[in-house]
Amino acid sequence: MITPNPPSPAAVQPLPDRIRHRFPILERLVYINSCSQGALSDSVREAYEAYLHDWDEHGAPWEYWVERTEAARASFARLVNADPDEIAVTTSLSAGVSALATGLRYARRSKIVVTDLEFPTIGQIWHAQAARGARVEHVAPAEDGVVPLERFERAIDEDTALVSITHVSYRTGATTDVEGVVELARQRGALVLLDAYQTVGSMPVDVRGLGVDFLAAGVLKYLLGSAGLAFFYCRRELFERAWPTATGWFADQDIFQMDVHDYSPSPTARRFQSGTPPIPAIYAGIAGIELMQEIGIAETREHVLELNERLIAGVDELGGTVVTPRQRDRHGALICIRSTNVDDLVSALASDGIVTSSRDGNLRVSAHSYNSTDDVDAVLGALARNRDLLA
Ligand SMILES: Cc1ncc(COP(=O)(O)O)c(C=O)c1O
Numbered sequence: 001m002i003t004p005n006p007p008s009p010a011a012v013q014p015l016p017d018r019i020r021h022r023f024p025i026l027e028r029l030v031y032i033n034s035c036s037q038g039a040l041s042d043s044v045r046e047a048y049e050a051y052l053h054d055w056d057e058h059g060a061p062w063e064y065w066v067e068r069t070e071a072a073r074a075s076f077a078r079l080v081n082a083d084p085d086e087i088a089v090t091t092s093l094s095a096g097v098s099a100l101a102t103g104l105r106y107a108r109r110s111k112i113v114v115t116d117l118e119f120p121t122i123g124q125i126w127h128a129q130a131a132r133g134a135r136v137e138h139v140a141p142a143e144d145g146v147v148p149l150e151r152f153e154r155a156i157d158e159d160t161a162l163v164s165i166t167h168v169s170y171r172t173g174a175t176t177d178v179e180g181v182v183e184l185a186r187q188r189g190a191l192v193l194l195d196a197y198q199t200v201g202s203m204p205v206d207v208r209g210l211g212v213d214f215l216a217a218g219v220l221k222y223l224l225g226s227a228g229l230a231f232f233y234c235r236r237e238l239f240e241r242a243w244p245t246a247t248g249w250f251a252d253q254d255i256f257q258m259d260v261h262d263y264s265p266s267p268t269a270r271r272f273q274s275g276t277p278p279i280p281a282i283y284a285g286i287a288g289i290e291l292m293q294e295i296g297i298a299e300t301r302e303h304v305l306e307l308n309e310r311l312i313a314g315v316d317e318l319g320g321t322v323v324t325p326r327q328r329d330r331h332g333a334l335i336c337i338r339s340t341n342v343d344d345l346v347s348a349l350a351s352d353g354i355v356t357s358s359r360d361g362n363l364r365v366s367a368h369s370y371n372s373t374d375d376v377d378a379v380l381g382a383l384a385r386n387r388d389l390l391a
Contacts, residue, residue: 015303018371019295023370027109030354030378035170035198035334035366038224038288047287048226051280068286069189069277075289077229079223080196080215081206088232088251088272089282093197093216094121096232099214099251100193101125103242106133109161109190114139115147115176117169122195126164134161137375145172146324160190162213167205168198168332171359172368173324175199175332185214191238197221201292202333202368203301207233214238219281222300222333222368228281234269274301287347292369300369304333307376308365311335314380323362336362337383338391345389352382 025031031039033337069089077084090096112126112134126136139151156163163185165176178194185192193214196205196252200223202315215233219225234242244265248274249255253264265271292300306329312322312335321338324331339345342358349356349363356379357364365379383390 005369015299016372017293020370020372022291024307026370027277028353030352030375032365032367032375032379033355033357034202034221034368035364036219036357037227038201038222038368039370041224041288041291042244043287044224044284045227047283048280051283065277065279065282068279068282072229072277072282072289073187073231073287074287079200079205079289079293080217080233081208082233083236085268085270086207086233086236088234088269088327089277090216090230090232090273091228091278091281093119093195093218093230093232094125095246095274096216096230096272097122097125097195098246099232099244099274100234100242101129101134102132102246103244103272104129104134104161105243106135106161109159110135111157111160113152113155113160113163113190114138115165117171117174117176118164118166118288119170119195119197122164122166141174143173145169146330147176147325149177149184152184156184156188156190158188160185160188162191162193164193164195166195166198168202168334170198170334171336171362173331173334173336173364175325175330178212186211191241198303198332198334201289201297201300202304204297207235219285219288220294223285224291225285226281226288228278229285232269232272234272239268239271242271244271246274247271250275250277264354295369303369304367304371307373308333308335310373310376311367311379312366312375315383315390318380318383318390320383333368334364334366336360336364339363339389340391341389345386348386348389349379349382351371352378352385354378354382 022041025039073087074084075088139155141147168175182192189214194212196217200217213235218230252273253266323336342361346358
């Protein structure tokens with residue numbers, strides 16, 4: 001009997017070749033839209049099947065589901081270099097941020113500094129706190145799409161309770177100078193919340209290295225999970241600083257005491273949780289995070305930066321306008337390209353089998369570990385055919 005040669009170790013093959021077969025959609029489409037949602041992998045599909053199997057097989061295996069929730073907490077903690085008790089398992093980024101916003105008091109320090117590059121949910125949550133005495137001050141980006149540190153310096157003062165920043169803007173792809181903002185905030189006694197939804201999974205994120213007080217993110221995009229699961233990090237020293245009034249029984253000190261007579265929030269970051277954890281999304285989220293760790297997040301970052309260099313050079317050649325800052329340390333995975341009619345451009349790309357998205361009149365092209373130079377060239381080819389839609 002002839003035995004086939006054993007496959008060469010996967011790790012010797014560079015990205016994306018060693019992993020493309022894990023994402024069936026790539027056989028049919030050029031999927032380059034991970035800023036909206038990551039592609040479905042074989043392991044995330046299997047995780048959903050495992051959830052249905054466990055439900056069918058065991059009815060309500062609550063102990064196992066609680067264990068899976070703790071596994072998700074630990075997995076996200078490892079990912080961002082936090083301890084598990086510094087992580088709340090939430091159903092959306094908004095849920096964690098809302099728990100924080102309802103838990104702060106605005107009597108001594110009333111100002112919240114927010115950039116115009118935030119996802120709308122962030123502005124909406126902080127503005128809702130106006131009813132409880134918060135004042136929201138916005139800082140706008142400069143011409144180059146980046147908020148200069150001087151603008152933060154002017155806005156952050158002795159009355160500032162918190163500065164709310166995005167790691168990479170969903171609108172422009174620009175990164176914020178997180179360390180710079182943290183230093184300014186520290187000097188003035190303000191806290192910093194980082195929205196890392198557009199970065200977790202696409203580049204290494206380390207809460208201790210960055211020095212942020214709070215971080216919120218979900219698994220839907222570069223972490224390859226599904227809707228329904230997000231996380232909220234709170235630095236240990238600040239557990240007791242917030243007394244969330246948006247809450248629920250999974251935030252209680254002793255969940256299974258089932259005490260209906262008082263509110264005693266958990267002494268850990270679990271106080272930012274609410275009701276029943278999103279068990280199906282947790283199965284999928286753990287699979288997604290594990291797959292990204294297997295693929296390698298630092299390697300993904302390098303790979304995507306190279307693809308983005310090729311994309312930017314190609315758009316320049318076509319005479320188009322790249323809105324995203326070009327320097328490697330100034331952008332994430334997302335590249336935004338100006339269009340005269342972005343809906344028509346997204347549709348034109350879609351009819352060529354290329355999946356992208358748009359915001360603010362800009363085309364959003366967001367590569368991941370599984371995208372190839374051929375994918376970028378396919379986008380550039382379609383842009384060349386629709387040159388009249390580039391601005
Ligand atoms: C930067 C950023 N923050 C927040 C969100 C949304 O968070 P959620 O819907 O989980 O509250 C998104 C995308 O959907 C995002 O891109």
